[in-house]
Structure formats: structure tokens, C-alpha cells
Amino acid sequence: MTWPQDPRRVADPFGERAPLALRRSVDVLGARVEFLSDSAALMALAEAAYRDLPAEGSPQVQLQVELRMAAGDAAFDGEPPRPQMLGGAGVVGAAVDAHNHVLVMPALRRALVQLSPALLAHGYHARYELIEFAVFQLAARSQGLVALHAGAVSAGGSGALLMGVSGAGKSTLALHAALQGLEVVTEDGSFVDPTGLALSGVANFLHLRFDALGWIGDPALRARVLASPVIRRRSGVQKYELDLRGGWARLASRPVRLAHLVFTSAELRADGALLEPLPRDTLLARLHEDQAYAMGQPGWARFVHACGDLPGWVLHRGSHPQAGAAALRRLLMG
Structure with missing residues (x-):
């Protein structure tokens, strides 16, 4: 019998148990949004969007957004592709490619954003089209906002x-x-x-x-x-x-x-x-x-x-x- 080289990958084939040591919370759109990440670069993008905003007072809901760095990568030939919208079964999201996507689960009040180093080189698109998209969709849908x-x-x-x-x-x-x-x-x-x-x-x-x-x-x-x-x-x-x-x-x-x-x-x-x-x-x-x-x-x-x-x-x-x-x-x- 031949065993895999890395049994840890078999135990966690989706990479969902990878530790997220970085945590930041912001109050935005009536919600307290907690960002969790395994990457200082990804957390910096979230902070660029939401740091130093005026205090809103007591948030109405608690939301959580995971920012994960993709294991694989593929360079872009110029501007990254436009994200394609997706949804169904209570999930909405957007995908640039296999390495870069966002999934929003309003019923769970959680979202997942995965970015690659290649997309990080296009910081505006990464922040605006994926991270801010996740926060906006999560805050709006979980609170019934238009x-x-x-x-x-x-x-x-x-x-x-x-x-x-x-x-x-x-x-x-x-x-x-x-x-x-x-x-x-x-x-x-x-x-x-x-x-x-x-x-x-x-x-x-x-x-x-x-x-x-x-x-x-x-x-x-x-x-x-x-x-x-x-x-x-x-x-x-x-x-x-x-x-x-x-x-x-x-x-x-x-x-x-x-x-x-x-x-x-x-x-x-x-x-x-x-x-x-x-x-x-x-x-x-x-x-x-x-x-x-x-x-x-x-x-x-x-x-x-x-x-x-x-x-x-x-x-x-x-x-x-x-x-x-x-x-x-x-x-x-x-």
C-alpha cells in the first residue's frame, strides 16, 4: 500500500482548517464585521477599505469574513478578468478564476474571500471587487437592506x-x-x-x-x-x-x-x-x-x-x- 506524501492534506483536503491568526473588527453599515485572515497582505486590503471610519454606535448584527490566501497561483496577462456573478442554495458570490473568488452566506452571516498573490498585485480590483463586495452583500442581505x-x-x-x-x-x-x-x-x-x-x-x-x-x-x-x-x-x-x-x-x-x-x-x-x-x-x-x-x-x-x-x-x-x-x-x- 502506498501512502500519500502529505497525510495532512488528506485530513484537510479543502484547506478549511488552515489557521487564521489575524483578526480585526470594524463597525460598518449597522454591523460589526470581524475579518479573519492567514495573510497580513489580505488584512491590509480590508483595513484600507474600513479603517478610521466614523463610529456608528451599537451594531445590530455580527458578521464574519474570512480572507484566505490561495495555495495556487497564475499570473494575469494585463488586467484581471471581470468577476462572474454566481448564486444558488442560499449562497451568492463572484469568481475571477479558480484561485480568486468570494462566497457570501447571509443566513450564516459569514463570507469567504480567497485571493491569489497575482490578484494582490492588482490591489484596487482585489479590494473593491471581492473584499468590499463580500462586506456589502453580507451586510445588506443579512439586514434586509436595499x-x-x-x-x-x-x-x-x-x-x-x-x-x-x-x-x-x-x-x-x-x-x-x-x-x-x-x-x-x-x-x-x-x-x-x-x-x-x-x-x-x-x-x-x-x-x-x-x-x-x-x-x-x-x-x-x-x-x-x-x-x-x-x-x-x-x-x-x-x-x-x-x-x-x-x-x-x-x-x-x-x-x-x-x-x-x-x-x-x-x-x-x-x-x-x-x-x-x-x-x-x-x-x-x-x-x-x-x-x-x-x-x-x-x-x-x-x-x-x-x-x-x-x-x-x-x-x-x-x-x-x-x-x-x-x-x-x-x-x-x-
Whole structure:
């Protein structure tokens, strides 16, 4: 009889008992998320996303995300492949290849992220498309939140969703809103309780096109943006990844009440009011059109019903992003 060279591998063929000595906990999206990992490099990616966020108070649920380094590896020829979504039997996830994937189990309040050294060389994709994906999916599905592709700003506990097509200037608008004293709730991932319309997000980064520098007059802020890492979106567009943390911008520290639905427009309106009210029927139609992904979520019908009495607006582009930010400020602060 011939025995395997490494009997330990037979005892643990899936590698599931490999020790995870590193532990970090963060409070995010109403949950306490505990990260466990066997790799300092993987833990550093999680910390880059979630360190130094404003304290939210008492978390409602406890979640756990395992970050494991893949045993095998295969180099990428250029940019890593786009993750492919998967799901079934109470599990959702995404897979780049055999070495890089994420599995989210909302009923167990746990997720597994496996990354290879090759994907670690593409830190933005590894963090944004797998680690942040795991946290967002786990937090939203375990708490029944509706996930929206929208930014959000707030003042005095009231928030405004910022929706619109990519390239409409939502991130630049959020930056200038922050410069005018509004709180940043999130850049492009908003989460709403469909019953009470509590709005939350993660205010860690703003991704700014290079031409956004032309709208920044403050030398210190220009220097901060220029010193930021440059990331490359799947579309090929390169952007500065500006870290909102560190005390220079106001960040929402707890969920706010959703009070306004704002659709950004690329149409220039240099004179006159930038905010145009939307009739209810038009508002709901725009909401369905803009949030095609969210429409398939369990809480969508309740969310839309709850939004029925909210005011909706089109925010036209002004001669300077400051004008749009000022319009948002007046909307939220009166």
C-alpha cells in the first residue's frame, strides 16, 4: 500500500482548517464585521477599505469574513478578468478564476474571500471587487437592506440620494458638497432600510476624474488629490482615489433619514434654478430606470412604496460644481 506524501492534506483536503491568526473588527453599515485572515497582505486590503471610519454606535448584527490566501497561483496577462456573478442554495458570490473568488452566506452571516498573490498585485480590483463586495452583500442581505447604485450626502440627519449615469459628475458634486459643510454618506453604494428609509453607506473614497482638478481652487486640496493613488476602472477610465478619512471632510457617522431623491443631469443650466421638481409618476419611473439592479431585490417593492411621498428632483449641471453643491445644501438645510 502506498501512502500519500502529505497525510495532512488528506485530513484537510479543502484547506478549511488552515489557521487564521489575524483578526480585526470594524463597525460598518449597522454591523460589526470581524475579518479573519492567514495573510497580513489580505488584512491590509480590508483595513484600507474600513479603517478610521466614523463610529456608528451599537451594531445590530455580527458578521464574519474570512480572507484566505490561495495555495495556487497564475499570473494575469494585463488586467484581471471581470468577476462572474454566481448564486444558488442560499449562497451568492463572484469568481475571477479558480484561485480568486468570494462566497457570501447571509443566513450564516459569514463570507469567504480567497485571493491569489497575482490578484494582490492588482490591489484596487482585489479590494473593491471581492473584499468590499463580500462586506456589502453580507451586510445588506443579512439586514434586509436595499442596495442602490447611488451616492448620498446629508445634513442635520436628512439625506439625499444622488443618482445618474456614470460620468454625470456625482463624485465631483459630492466633493464640493463636502467643501460646503455637508456630510458624505457614500460615493456610489447606498443602502436603505425599505421600511423606515434609514440611509447608510461607507464614506471611504471619492474617485475623481483628472479634469476634476480644474474645479478645485484650494491648493492644499489639489495637493491631496494629486498625491492620491490612481486607479483604472473596468471602462478604462483612470481616476484619483481620494481618501475621505483623516478629518478633512465631514462624514456621516450613523444612518440618516432619506428625504430627497436627486437625479443628476449632464445638461448645463448656467442661469436659473438648477433643481427641477419631478412629478410623482415621473419620479417612480426614473427610479426604476436608474436602479435596474435594485429592482430584483426582495425589499424593492416596499422601498418604492415608502419613497412615494418623497420629493424627487433633477439637478442640472451648473457653471461650476459649487453651484450644484450649494443647491443640495439649500435643499437639505433650508
